[in-house]
């Protein structure tokens with residue numbers, strides 16, 4: 001069997017950018033993907049006349065041509081930027097509660113502050129101080145961490161040191177007294193997987209910062225267009241891809257990678273492997289146990305899996321405005337609870353008062369769905385464990401029972417949705433498990449508790465020679481981070497001497 005310089009396992013974001021980056025530099029790369037399309041989470045599927053977006057709600061790090069963000073620059077370097085059309089969203093998010101509370105935050109810092117101050121005049125100064133803190137923290141973080149200041153110290157970056165490991169709730173409690181305000185400004189926890197009691201302030205601050213500075217985006221054609229652009233770039237640079245072809249084994253001899261065996265039984269020699277598959281399946285299923293250092297397994301056992309998601313994809317036979325949907329991103333908040341009770345909610349099977357996010361791509365891009373229609377993607381975070389205990393014979397009944405409960409929550413805010421449904425599909429944690437191959441269908445890799453947060457992540461390297469990681473399992477999750485992780489893994493190989 002023909003050998004390759006590098007075999008990449010998985011065509012999710014990290015696998016795609018790693019493959020494209022290496023092929024562009026002349027490496028002979030084979031990309032193996034178990035599914036029949038590229039993208040992993042970054043994909044779409046069709047039902048009736050709708051093409052549904054699977055994962056992307058808001059893309060961070062893009063910026064505008066005039067003020068490019070890191071992701072725009074990266075995609076430009078990869079040569080895919082001109083093949084894609086990005087759509088800027090003009091709201092950060094809208095928050096809606098069944099009691100009639102409504103608030104939209106636009107995307108400029110001044111607007112966010114004034115919209116919040118108008119709604120919460122009794123917390124006027126604290127709101128100002130919160131965003132000063134977000135910006136000061138983000139600037140210190142960028143200087144010390146991303147630009148790798150060699151002289152970083154507690155004295156030079158006091159906020160970074162005092163707030164990096166602080167739970168977001170501590171900051172909210174210090175600054176605000178109104179529970180509704182605390183819930184509204186921390187609602188992005190729904191994108192990060194942990195409630196503010198567990199989430200490091202660092203994540204909340206950085207998310208606000210990147211979305212305000214570089215604006216939230218979506219893409220014409222959805223995230224599948226991005227995945228298609230990357231795979232086309234890979235193929236035109238001489239890369240080889242095999243779909244419907246999972247990796248079954250990574251061959252390791254004397255502590256170093258020697259090749260990959262596919263699920264079809266092909267033996268492919270290679271001295272470098274980049275795993276976009278989860279770190280768990282790579283170390284536990286793909287590599288024989290005697291070749292995985294005990295320390296690596298011990299370190300991995302200390303981590304916990306992130307939640308998966310329950311997602312409803314709905315195609316409507318009318319335009320978004322007819323349903324009362326006026327913003328791209330609406331958080332449906334049943335209460336102001338931001339405590340650990342949210343972990344219990346994510347652990348239970350049924351849907352009741354969970355935080356949900358509803359994205360309607362047609363608001364920013366009226367051509368997203370067929371003329372006269374629109375679509376919504378509604379997500380709530382759920383751990384995989386309870387779904388694994390559902391007997392197969394009950395699965396459909398439980399799935400649609402939960403879907404019905406989710407729909408009722410949407411109706412609380414947009415009462416007319418039910419009568420305009422043309423297509424509806426539901427994905428559970430088991431769906432994510434099936435299509436991504438991740439344990440328990442975890443969509444954000446390992447949970448990003450403070451001890452496992454960006455400051456302590458294991459990174460793209462492995463103790464096994466020639467094995468690298470490029471995914472949300474060894475770094476931060478989200479589109480921007482995983483796309484960056486792929487290129488970073490590619491660069492580790494490109495920069496190796498004697499290759």
Ligand SMILES: Cc1cc2nc3c(=O)[nH]c(=O)nc-3n(C[C@H](O)[C@H](O)[C@H](O)COP(=O)(O)OP(=O)(O)OC[C@H]3O[C@@H](n4cnc5c(N)ncnc54)[C@H](O)[C@@H]3O)c2cc1C
Nearest residue numbers: 010012013014034040041057058246247277471472478479
């Ligand atoms: C519902 C949902 C909503 C989200 N919303 C957002 C959002 O709004 N903004 C944002 O930035 N992020 C969002 N995310 C997160 C983001 O989509 C992910 O962090 C990111 O896409 C993960 O990329 P990845 O590189 O880790 O690969 P993944 O997408 O996890 O893909 C891994 C790939 O590896 C393949 N694979 C696994 N094992 C094998 C094997 N043995 N052989 C071959 N192939 C294999 C799988 O088939 C899959 O294609 C969302 C995710 C979900 C699920």
